[in-house]
Amino acid sequence: MKLLPKDVYRELADALGEENISQEPAVLDGYAWQPAMNLTNQKWIPRPAAVILPATTEEVQTIVRICNQRQVKFKAHSTGWAAWGGPSQEGELQIDLRRMNRILELDEKNKFAVVEPYVCCGQLQSEAMKKGLTCHIIGAGPNTSALASATSAWGYGGTGLSTGYSGRNVLGVEWVLPDGEVLQLGSPGSHAGWFSGDGPGPGLRGIMRGFSGTQGSLGVFTKCAVKLFPWYGPPQPRVEGILLDVETDVPETEKMFFVVAPSFKKYADISYEIGNAEIAYWFCRSPLNAGVDLFMPRAGDRLFESKPLRALLKAFQHLGVALLSSPSKREVEYQEKVLRKITVEHGCILLDLSKAPGYGFWWWLMGVRSIPTALTFRAGGDFLTSYGSPVEYDNAIRQAEVAQECKQKYIDQGYFKDDMSDIGWGGIYEGTANWGHCETAAMFDRRDGQAEGRFKYLEDSARTTIEHTLGLGLSNLPPGAWKVYGPQLHNYHLWEARIKKAFDPNSVGDEQWYVPSIDEIEPKESSSDEQ
Amino acid sequence: MNDLATLKSDMEGCSRCSHCKWVPMAQIKSWRFAKICPSVDRYNFHAYSGGGKLIASNSILEGRSEVTDPVMEIVYRCQLCGACQVSCQAYRDDIDLADVLLALRAKCVTEGYVLPEHLLMIESMKKEDNTLGLLKADRGVWAKDLDLIDINTQKVEVLFHAGCRYSYDEDLRSSVRNWVRLFRNAGVDLGAAGPEESCCGGRAFEMGYQGEMKNFAEDMIGRIKASGAKLLVTPCSDCYYTFKYLYPKNGMDAGLRVLHAVEYADLLIKQGRLKLGKCASLRVTYHDPCHLGRRGEIYKMGWNGVNKLHRPVRFKQMGNLGIFDPPRNVIRSIPGLDLVEMERIREYSWCCGAGGGVLEAFPDFADWTARDRIEEARAAGAEAIVTACPWCERVFKDAIAAGGDPMKVYDVIDLITMSWGG
Numbered sequence: 001m002k003l004l005p006k007d008v009y010r011e012l013a014d015a016l017g018e019e020n021i022s023q024e025p026a027v028l029d030g031y032a033w034q035p036a037m038n039l040t041n042q043k044w045i046p047r048p049a050a051v052i053l054p055a056t057t058e059e060v061q062t063i064v065r066i067c068n069q070r071q072v073k074f075k076a077h078s079t080g081w082a083a084w085g086g087p088s089q090e091g092e093l094q095i096d097l098r099r100m101n102r103i104l105e106l107d108e109k110n111k112f113a114v115v116e117p118y119v120c121c122g123q124l125q126s127e128a129m130k131k132g133l134t135c136h137i138i139g140a141g142p143n144t145s146a147l148a149s150a151t152s153a154w155g156y157g158g159t160g161l162s163t164g165y166s167g168r169n170v171l172g173v174e175w176v177l178p179d180g181e182v183l184q185l186g187s188p189g190s191h192a193g194w195f196s197g198d199g200p201g202p203g204l205r206g207i208m209r210g211f212s213g214t215q216g217s218l219g220v221f222t223k224c225a226v227k228l229f230p231w232y233g234p235p236q237p238r239v240e241g242i243l244l245d246v247e248t249d250v251p252e253t254e255k256m257f258f259v260v261a262p263s264f265k266k267y268a269d270i271s272y273e274i275g276n277a278e279i280a281y282w283f284c285r286s287p288l289n290a291g292v293d294l295f296m297p298r299a300g301d302r303l304f305e306s307k308p309l310r311a312l313l314k315a316f317q318h319l320g321v322a323l324l325s326s327p328s329k330r331e332v333e334y335q336e337k338v339l340r341k342i343t344v345e346h347g348c349i350l351l352d353l354s355k356a357p358g359y360g361f362w363w364w365l366m367g368v369r370s371i372p373t374a375l376t377f378r379a380g381g382d383f384l385t386s387y388g389s390p391v392e393y394d395n396a397i398r399q400a401e402v403a404q405e406c407k408q409k410y411i412d413q414g415y416f417k418d419d420m421s422d423i424g425w426g427g428i429y430e431g432t433a434n435w436g437h438c439e440t441a442a443m444f445d446r447r448d449g450q451a452e453g454r455f456k457y458l459e460d461s462a463r464t465t466i467e468h469t470l471g472l473g474l475s476n477l478p479p480g481a482w483k484v485y486g487p488q489l490h491n492y493h494l495w496e497a498r499i500k501k502a503f504d505p506n507s508v509g510d511e512q513w514y515v516p517s518i519d520e521i522e523p524k525e526s527s528s529d530e531q
Numbered sequence: 532m533n534d535l536a537t538l539k540s541d542m543e544g545c546s547r548c549s550h551c552k553w554v555p556m557a558q559i560k561s562w563r564f565a566k567i568c569p570s571v572d573r574y575n576f577h578a579y580s581g582g583g584k585l586i587a588s589n590s591i592l593e594g595r596s597e598v599t600d601p602v603m604e605i606v607y608r609c610q611l612c613g614a615c616q617v618s619c620q621a622y623r624d625d626i627d628l629a630d631v632l633l634a635l636r637a638k639c640v641t642e643g644y645v646l647p648e649h650l651l652m653i654e655s656m657k658k659e660d661n662t663l664g665l666l667k668a669d670r671g672v673w674a675k676d677l678d679l680i681d682i683n684t685q686k687v688e689v690l691f692h693a694g695c696r697y698s699y700d701e702d703l704r705s706s707v708r709n710w711v712r713l714f715r716n717a718g719v720d721l722g723a724a725g726p727e728e729s730c731c732g733g734r735a736f737e738m739g740y741q742g743e744m745k746n747f748a749e750d751m752i753g754r755i756k757a758s759g760a761k762l763l764v765t766p767c768s769d770c771y772y773t774f775k776y777l778y779p780k781n782g783m784d785a786g787l788r789v790l791h792a793v794e795y796a797d798l799l800i801k802q803g804r805l806k807l808g809k810c811a812s813l814r815v816t817y818h819d820p821c822h823l824g825r826r827g828e829i830y831k832m833g834w835n836g837v838n839k840l841h842r843p844v845r846f847k848q849m850g851n852l853g854i855f856d857p858p859r860n861v862i863r864s865i866p867g868l869d870l871v872e873m874e875r876i877r878e879y880s881w882c883c884g885a886g887g888g889v890l891e892a893f894p895d896f897a898d899w900t901a902r903d904r905i906e907e908a909r910a911a912g913a914e915a916i917v918t919a920c921p922w923c924e925r926v927f928k929d930a931i932a933a934g935g936d937p938m939k940v941y942d943v944i945d946l947i948t949m950s951w952g953g
């Protein structure tokens with residue numbers, strides 16, 4: 001086990017206080033257990049040499065400066081849910097940002113909030129609702145940090161049709177660069193307040209996160225302003241129960257539906273129509289068989305064994321959940337009319353959930369708070385995700401189709417739980433923008449071993465997206481993927497590697513989920529060019 | 532009793548989602564009161580959370596790390612409040628977090644990693660049959676002049692078990708005596724063991740001295756059987772949990788119905804055997820004691836499978852079947868009282884801070900936890916915090932006294948007594 005050199009540890013402990021740093025092995029292992037997205041056959045990821053808990057930007061700066069002076073690599077995380085938040089090799093310093101947990105500002109008029117890293121989306125949403133606002137919550141759920149997906153990691157969520165994508169919702173960032181300097185991006189960079197991510201002031205959003213984020217490889221984000229959106233429900237809805245038993249009252253101005261399409265193609269078509277009509281607050285593909293697996297996995301096992309029931313579930317395979325939300329009853333009625341017209345025209349079925357038992361459950365859990373994803377762990381104990389390129393939506397849906405075929409082979413071999421193969425989840429985003437994503441989850445029990453077969457599936461999934469020219473399922477790429485995919489994708493990694501060098505001259509930011517500095521990969525680049 | 536190694540699969544199931552640090556997501560109502568685990572909220576390293584302790588257990592089991600002084604602090608700076616299990620089991624069928632926490636403590640104790648404050652308590656339990664280091668001979672003093680039927684010599688229908696805290700804490704004496712008067716008023720003849728009453732043993736079990744509980748349980752069950760009682764009533768939530776959950780889980784059957792005093796009062800009111808008067812107007816909030824609420828859920832026996840992924844939901848200890856409504860019903864039935872709810876209630880309630888041996892070993896942490904709750908009561912607009920457990924009452928009273936806080940603290944029985952002009 002690699003520990004920090006004693007004097008480095010002392011320096012850090014003196015700066016932050018003994019109670020905010022630890023190199024106790026059992027404490028460190030709390031950061032080395034990251035099964036989600038751990039794409040190796042090791043149960044544990046590398047153990048950090050120490051973990052440190054800063055409470056302020058200045059403390060983060062101090063830590064990063066010491067790391068530069070002493071050549072110690074570091075990795076910061078917010079809530080730390082998945083392997084990319086942990087170190088990729090021993091000897092690194094883990095920065096756990098949980099003491100930076102404040103909502104610094106919630107501007108009702110200009111619809112934004114300034115948050116620190118450890119504010120989870122559930123907290124932000126509950127405070128925003130009190131002011132008639134809500135926030136974008138990624139599909140992972142309200143337990144994730146609002147700042148993390150905005151600055152560092154992806155950003156898809158079921159309400160993307162109306163609340164966009166985390167990367168787009170950034171309205172200013174405070175960033176401790178890998179060399180310890182503090183940079184404010186967007187309007188706060190020119191002391192103009194937190195209202196715009198790209199200026200007046202430096203607008204380096206592309207460098208900061210590109211499309212999918214640098215996963216903690218380019219310093220530490222300490223503050224971030226995120227856009228908020230109108231909320232038409234009550235400031236604090238009555239909610240009883242905690243998950244599957246939730247009961248609540250759905251306001252008259254909200255209405256939820258299942259939209260069932262007869263085919264992949266029709267599903268894509270109707271999604272475009274809904275996006276173009278700008279009617280829904282949430283519209284997201286969620287096959288019924290997936291719902292069965294999440295909400296009643298044991299019943300699912302039995303249902304999936306029965307041919308007639310399987311056929312019945314298959315009929316609801318191309319199911320999208322739509323939530324209409326508006327300031328008035330009249331407006332929601334209008335939206336419903338439009339939705340009905342679109343569904344009829346496309347030969348789809350519309351199921352009015354307001355007539356179904358447990359309606360409030362769907363509304364609150366899924367439509368408002370985006371809670372169910374954590375249930376994906378329920379059936380097997382773990383899951384991985386695949387495909388999911390951010391592309392025009394018919395290609396996104398085509399990925400679910402390709403995934404279905406590819407995944408079935410692995411289900412047949414026992415690597416994944418039988419879930420009828422299609423768990424293509426994802427929506428069309430940003431209204432008329434017509435792009436979206438659809439990733440395919442696969443559930444399994446990590447405790448049974450068999451990792452190799454699952455990696456093989458991930459390789460196959462990436463290969464098939466390229467074969468079918470569907471983009472690249474960025475969410476299933478293991479560390480170091482740039483070596484394989486960079487050359488196939490316009491050598492994107494060389495640009496990133498140059499950014500890495502410019503921003504992190506001492507290479508102290510753990511680069512595994514991003515790219516190393518250009519100095520380190522240039523020789524590899526020339527050898528791959530020669531081949 | 533679970534050996535840590537038998538729970539390896541539970542530990543390896545942890546996805547590190549951190550739900551166990553938050554109230555269930557559907558119930559987050561504010562930034563301020565969204566946290567659920569006092570341990571990680573106070574000490575911050577992931578290892579302090581329920582999931583973190585799961586990982587630490589796995590690490591120790593695999594020999595990747597050892598129990599050291601800092602690890603003991605992680606293990607014992609935890610109220611065993613069970614909130615983490617509720618938040619985790621909302622999503623997961625295959626992780627019994629509370630079992631792991633108990634098994635980890637048992638392992639520490641077996642291997643000699645113990646706290647002196649806990650040892651003192653265990654010594655007192657062994658020597659004086661109580662957790663408070665006081666004389667056994669004084670145990671029955673609280674019931675002086677109440678003329679309770681002596682179950683050591685006579686048969687009874689209803690047995691009243693006061694528990695250690697109520698038996699000795701003079702500050703709370705009027706509460707326990709008033710419970711007896713209340714049931715008498717409803718025409719119930721109560722019996723008690725007087726100085727022969729002993730500790731239920733639950734605290735020893737929770738602190739990791741699992742074997743000790745067996746001695747107390749055998750003693751208790753023997754006395755219950757000899758008394759002929761059909762119903763046991765206790766005003767102590769800790770004891771209630773021990774009878775309802777720990778005994779059956781460990782294969783011990785007292786063979787009678789067990790009710791908490793507030794449940795019994797609620798029942799008697801519903802049967803028309805108890806009438807409550809009016810109180811001066813007061814806005815109160817009810818604090819669910821962990822051991823009466825989520826941890827007071829009856830032990831769900833009957834599933835003996837191996838792979839918990841296949842365990843039917845009805846066998847999970849999700850905490851939602853604890854005792855939540857009876858105390859609220861009683862409070863609501865007293866005109867003049869205005870019951871307002873805090874944000875974290877029922878199975879996702881915030882702990883008072885006293886449990887798991889924290890009050891004895893880390894009083895500052897118990898106090899810190901209690902203050903968070905008092906703050907929440909204030910935010911709900913309450914003038915008084917009402918509870919149904921002498922341990923909660925103790926820690927709240929001490930925190931309020933230390934901080935000079937105007938918040939008042941009552942047991943449910945105190946409100947009933949006030950309604951009678953007491």
Ligand SMILES: Cc1cc2nc3c(=O)[nH]c(=O)nc-3n(C[C@H](O)[C@H](O)[C@@H](O)COP(=O)(O)OP(=O)(O)OC[C@H]3O[C@@H](n4cnc5c(N)ncnc54)[C@H](O)[C@@H]3O)c2cc1C
Nearest residue numbers: 078079080081084139140144145152154155156215216221
């Ligand atoms: C089960 C599961 C489901 C998911 N579903 C979705 C989904 O539907 N949509 C989606 O967009 N994403 C999804 N993700 C990925 C998700 O976006 C990220 O894991 C993350 O944003 C979640 O927030 P977090 O607080 O856990 O982030 P963390 O795990 O703390 O961090 C995520 C990454 O960002 C880095 N990071 C975080 N905070 C900082 C900071 N302040 N400074 C520098 N680097 C930082 C970390 O190093 C890490 O690499 C999913 C992940 C999991 C595990």
Ligand code: SF4
Nearest residue numbers: 545548549551582619
């Ligand atoms: S113990 Fe449960 S809730 Fe906590 S991190 Fe692990 S899986 Fe999540």
Ligand code: SF4
Nearest residue numbers: 568609611612613615
């Ligand atoms: S039992 Fe309570 S204090 Fe202990 S880890 Fe769980 S939630 Fe935290």
